[in-house]
Amino acid sequence: MNDPFMARAIELSIENVQSGRGGPFGAVIVRSGQIVAEGANQVTSLNDPTAHAEILAIRQACAKLGVFELKDCELYTSCEPCPMCLGAIYWARLLRLYFANTAEDAANIGFDDSFIYTELPLPHLKRRIPAVQIMRDEALAGFRAWADKADKIRY
Numbered sequence: 001m002n003d004p005f006m007a008r009a010i011e012l013s014i015e016n017v018q019s020g021r022g023g024p025f026g027a028v029i030v031r032s033g034q035i036v037a038e039g040a041n042q043v044t045s046l047n048d049p050t051a052h053a054e055i056l057a058i059r060q061a062c063a064k065l066g067v068f069e070l071k072d073c074e075l076y077t078s079c080e081p082c083p084m085c086l087g088a089i090y091w092a093r094l095l096r097l098y099f100a101n102t103a104e105d106a107a108n109i110g111f112d113d114s115f116i117y118t119e120l121p122l123p124h125l126k127r128r129i130p131a132v133q134i135m136r137d138e139a140l141a142g143f144r145a146w147a148d149k150a151d152k153i154r155y
Contacts, residue, residue, distance in 0.1 A: 005030050005076040006100055008038070012053070013078040016040035023111065027053035027077040029061040029070065029094075036073065037061035053077060054085035058092050068155060069093045079106050082113040 005028055012026025022041035029037040039056030043049055054077055061070055070092045079101040081089060089097055107114065115128070124131040146152060 003076070003098070005035065005074075006078075006098055008035065009053075009076045009078045010100060012038060012040045016042075016053075021045045022051070024109075025053040025077070025079055027057040027075060029057050029073050029075050031061075031065075031070075031073045036064055050084065052082065052085050054081050055088055058088055062092070071095060074098065079103075079111075082111075083116045 009026040009028050012028070013024045014026075016022050016026060017024045022044055025041040027039045028035050037057045037060035039053040039058075039060060041053045042051040042056065045051075054075060057075065058070065061073060062068055071094075073092075073094055074096045075089060075094050076098045077085075077100070080099045080103045081097070082103075103113065106112070119127050124133070
């Protein structure tokens with residue numbers, strides 16, 4: 001099956017490598033049969049570890065459409081999303097996700113994020129980057145303020 005949106009995501013991934021801007025990852029967001037946003041990995045060119053193709057495309061689509069949810073959009077990405085991107089896809093509430101390369105394909109060329117999945121079930125202090133909880137009682141004030149706010153925009 002030759003899909004034009006996936007073909008564009010793959011094209012972005014190849015162009016990105018050839019341009020030297022970043023890794024071999026491209027993504028497009030489609031609404032009603034039209035591309036509304038595109039992204040290509042720019043982690044090294046922007047010095048931003050969150051500048052993955054999917055994240056950049058989601059940010060661009062939300063800005064362009066003036067929304068924080070992409071409920072009527074689909075994402076096409078050249079590779080199965082990493083845990084960070086997958087989280088963003090769920091938070092953006094995209095309608096559907098299409099991917100080409102697998103996480104295993106990415107791991108075979110040095111982009112292995114499987115360790116993150118093995119870290120998640122570990123106790124906070126046993127993780128590679130220990131997580132230490134402090135000042136919970138003080139921080140709950142922010143949550144109480146949110147709970148009490150009558151005019152909040154739920155997301």
